[in-house]
Amino acid sequence: MVDLIAKLNAAEKFIATAPLKPDQVIHSTMLGASKVHKDVERARKSAEHLMELMLECSVAYMVLSNLYNKVRKKDQGGKIGRLMYEKNIRKEPAFSSIAVK
Numbered sequence: 001m002v003d004l005i006a007k008l009n010a011a012e013k014f015i016a017t018a019p020l021k022p023d024q025v026i027h028s029t030m031l032g033a034s035k036v037h038k039d040v041e042r043a044r045k046s047a048e049h050l051m052e053l054m055l056e057c058s059v060a061y062m063v064l065s066n067l068y069n070k071v072r073k074k075d076q077g078g079k080i081g082r083l084m085y086e087k088n089i090r091k092e093p094a095f096s097s098i099a100v101k
Contacts, residue, residue, distance in 0.1 A: 058091040
């Protein structure tokens with residue numbers, strides 16, 4: 001576990017000192033890694049960057065809300081839901097299809 005936290009620290013430092021501005025792929029990756037390791041603070045930072053870069057995208061909101069709920073911070077998860085409502089950001093419903101011959 002200590003090794004994984006050290007890797008998240010290294011990744012965060014790399015992003016902060018990289019000569020290029022991090023894009024949504026970098027922040028999405030950090031958000032996903034933070035979610036896996038239940039690192040709420042890093043997830044929040046990454047989600048905020050994604051929310052700035054991708055104004056209409058619900059992914060960052062949903063991942064952060066789900067993480068808050070997972071770590072029993074349901075009040076924070078509810079705030080994210082209200083923020084989505086206020087900004088009129090909606091999650092696209094998932095769907096599947098099959099071809100029938």
